[in-house]
Amino acid sequence: xxxxxxxxxxxxxxxxxLRLSCAASGFTLSDHYIDWVRQAPGKGxxxxxxxxxxxxxxxxxxxxxxxxxxxxxxxxxxxxxxLQMNSLKTEDTAVYYCIRGTRTGxxxxxxxxxLDYWGQGTLVTVSS
Amino acid sequence: DIQxxxxxxxxxxxxxxxxxxxxxxxxxxxxxxxxxxxxPGKVPKLLIYAASTLQSGVPSRxxxxxxxxxxxxxxxxxxxxxVATYYCQKYNxxxxxxxxxxxxxxx
Numbered sequence: 001x002x003x004x005x006x007x008x009x010x011x012x013x014x015x016x017x018l019r020l021s022c023a024a025s026g027f028t029l030s031d032h033y034i035d036w037v038r039q040a041p042g043k044g045x046x047x048x049x050x051x052x053x054x055x056x057x058x059x060x061x062x063x064x065x066x067x068x069x070x071x072x073x074x075x076x077x078x079x080x081x082x083l084q085m086n087s088l089k090t091e092d093t094a095v096y097y098c099i100r101g102t103r104t105g106x107x108x109x110x111x112x113x114x115l116d117y118w119g120q121g122t123l124v125t126v127s128s
Numbered sequence: 129d130i131q132x133x134x135x136x137x138x139x140x141x142x143x144x145x146x147x148x149x150x151x152x153x154x155x156x157x158x159x160x161x162x163x164x165x166x167x168p169g170k171v172p173k174l175l176i177y178a179a180s181t182l183q184s185g186v187p188s189r190x191x192x193x194x195x196x197x198x199x200x201x202x203x204x205x206x207x208x209x210x211v212a213t214y215y216c217q218k219y220n221x222x223x224x225x226x227x228x229x230x231x232x233x234x235x
Contacts, residue, residue: 035224037172045164045172045215045226061222064129097171105178112160112178113219118171 002026002117004098009122012088020083020122022098030054030076033101033113036083038094039121048096051081053103066092088126095121130155132218134227142235147203149230151216156196160220163192163201166229167212175214176201208234 008020022034033056036048049062051072060072069088074081081098098119105111131154141147151161159179166172174183176192179199189204203210211234216227 037226044213044229045166045217047217047224047226050222050224063223109178110158110160114174114177114183115162115164115217116174116183118173120171 002100004100004117004119006096006098006119006122009096009124011125011127013128014088014090014126016088016126017084017086018088018124020085020096020098020124022081022083022119024079024081024100027100029074029079029081033103034072034074034081035099035101035115036070036072037097037099037115038092038124039097040091040094043094046094049083050101056103085124088124090126093124093126095123097121129223130157130218130225132216132225132227134214134216134230136230137228138231138233140233140235141206143206143208145206147206147210147232149201149214149216149232151194151199151201151227153197153199153218157218157220159195160218161192161194161199162217162219163190164215164217165210165212166215167209172215206232206234 003025005023034051049072052059071084099115100117101113133152135150161179163176164172180192191202213229213231
């Protein structure tokens with residue numbers, strides 16, 4: 001069974017740092033992308049960042065709102081993905097989800113990265 | 129960056145109704161569009177990807193269509209368990225932006 005379990009959330013002061021972890025099980029982590037999406041209280045979904053698979057050189061992408069402050073990394077040997085969050089702002093307060101991305105398709109129909117399994121999320125609160 | 133705009137922001141419909149939600153991209157994204165359902169207090173769930181491909185296990189009353197800039201999510205016969213907020217997301221190139229969401233309620 002595919003599972004993603006986030007941890008590491010909590011209360012942090014503005015300007016502080018936090019590292020979220022995402023423990024993956026039930027699949028081969030290196031074969032998949034991992035995205036991070038957040039949801040502020042009562043608000044919609046916001047894409048945060050992506051870690052591509054081993055076949056795609058583990059390359060990363062970030063939303064403009066977090067670029068330069070957040071970094072995603074992974075340790076496939078530990079079946080874990082991390083989101084290091086620095087210089088946190090009050091507007092970073094949200095539930096953070098890690099999500100498995102599966103690359104599917106072909107040359108003719110195009111390749112699609114399907115966000116098929118979501119973790120339960122971990123709450124990050126940035127407040128003084 | 130490409131913006132994603134959903135309409136309506138909220139709607140109320142009766143059980144058995146056909147419901148349509150629209151998502152418009154500010155630039156063409158071919159068919160790199162997904163739809164998600166988030167029930168109250170729950171984690172989002174993938175419904176459709178590649179604009180019209182139903183994710184495994186999703187009821188067939190859900191369907192998606194569109195290409196380029198205009199997309200629709202249709203629920204053929206609304207059920208009580210479909211009460212949720214629905215989001216579209218484009219994923220051709222980063223940033224992989226979500227629409228603002230459409231809250232669906234039962235009359």
